[in-house]
Amino acid sequence: xxxxxxxxxxxxxxxxxxxxxxxxxxxxxxxxxxxxxxxxxxxxxxxxxxxxxxxxxxxxxxxxxxxxxxxxxxxxxxxxxxxxxxxxxxxxxxxxxxxxxxxxxxxxxxxxxxxxxxxxxxxxxxxxxxxxxxxxxxxxxxxxxxxxxxxxxxxxxxxxxxxxxxxxxxxxxxxxxxxxxxxxxxxxxxxxxxxxxxxxxxxxxxxxxx
Numbered sequence: 263x264x265x266x267x268x269x270x271x272x273x274x275x276x277x278x279x280x281x282x283x284x285x286x287x288x289x290x291x292x293x294x295x296x297x298x299x300x301x302x303x304x305x306x307x308x309x310x311x312x313x314x315x316x317x318x319x320x321x322x323x324x325x326x327x328x329x330x331x332x333x334x335x336x337x338x339x340x341x342x343x344x345x346x347x348x349x350x351x352x353x354x355x356x357x358x359x360x361x362x363x364x365x366x367x368x369x370x371x372x373x374x375x376x377x378x379x380x381x382x383x384x385x386x387x388x389x390x391x392x393x394x395x396x397x398x399x400x401x402x403x404x405x406x407x408x409x410x411x412x413x414x415x416x417x418x419x420x421x422x423x424x425x426x427x428x429x430x431x432x433x434x435x436x437x438x439x440x441x442x443x444x445x446x447x448x449x450x451x452x453x454x455x456x457x458x459x460x461x462x463x464x465x466x467x468x469x470x471x472x
Contacts, residue, residue: 267279294382296384298328300352309410310406313403314402321446325444329345365381365472408426409424
């Protein structure tokens with residue numbers, strides 16, 4: 263069973279203690295995580311979201327970061343690309359990613375256990391067709407392309423809905439109606455902040471900090 267490093271606040275350094283991921287969550291420990299946001303610039307500025315598998319114990323069926331996951335014990339930040347390869351079948355050069363900073367996530371799983379993760383957040387541009395991704399069926403049900411304009415509106419305008427393209431595990435394409443309820447709740451308006459950073463990122467701005 264995979265083990266994870268336990269982090270200690272306030273700076274979230276590795277404590278030297280490792281536990282199974284399940285035990286760490288049961289104990290409400292802080293874990294380290296990796297988030298990669300994929301930006302599309304063509305035909306319009308958009309973010310790629312993954313639709314989580316409906317079999318997941320946490321946030322089943324909701325829209326999540328393009329690729330994300332916990333570090334296993336002993337892994338470094340660069341090893342976060344393992345999750346990207348496993349979940350969506352993409353190989354990126356770590357040195358080509360842009361680092362946005364750390365994000366604190368707090369939530370609950372379906373057993374009401376507290377989830378506490380400190381995530382390293384990265385962003386990159388990839389205009390590849392969604393059909394070129396290879397999805398991990400245990401983790402990902404599909405990929406959704408959300409225009410930045412729609413993403414901003416859905417988090418700032420009550421009851422806003424929009425339609426966007428989705429591709430599922432079997433390469434079937436369709437259009438899907440999306441609302442605020444399709445996204446994972448975050449205490450810090452995470453998706454809205456990423457939308458703003460994505461706009462600045464594609465303009466070539468540097469020193470972007472989440």
